[in-house]
Amino acid sequence: MPLNVIVQIKDEDKVMQGLRSVINLYNDLKDAVIEVVFHQSAIKALLKDSNFREIIEDLMSKGIIIVGCENSIKAQKIKEDSLISGIRIVTSGVGEIVRKQSEGWIYLVV
Template identity: 25%
Template sequence: MFKLLLHVDTADDRLGVALRNAGNALKALSGAPASIVLVANGPAVQLLGKANPDHAASLSALMAQGVVVRACGNSLNDFSLFPDFLVPGCEVVPAAIIELVRLQGEGYAYVKP
């Protein structure tokens, strides 16, 4: 199985690049078994909001295709954001650093756009 871990931690267009990476991977894999996880922490969690005109639709479309999006709970707290701020379907993990290490230990290839 193809395992891809995308990590975004800045509030610039790296989330857009990561979303394009995920979409391109899905397209290239043509339905082959795959697990794609995007983990956002730091300022990047602010870009996962359901009201974000730049990324909300792309996030929803990718999650509908099986991409998993996880937001760091510590980062949400740092920016005074709550889970209901996120695009529906985004998951909250307690600490992104633990999630990143865990997924790499499970054989996910780490990519940081």
């Protein structure tokens, strides 16, 4: 049975570190279901003009679920159409994490 892992990335200055951890996780556990939740200041990494766009699109092409927090999008005054295509939006990033944990997902903070 594959592992289910939910990863939190919340700090804009730690996005690259977080993405490296996700890549390492994927490379080690290819059959794991991985969801990465971006919220707080890290939500900016999901913008189409972000320096992280290519990496994020590559992760999505591998089946990794990329999620953006609607509350953070609103707080940062970001328009949803300026986000990378394929991003899943949830009302609350922390709510998504709590729901997944209640379902038995492994929680990783990077």
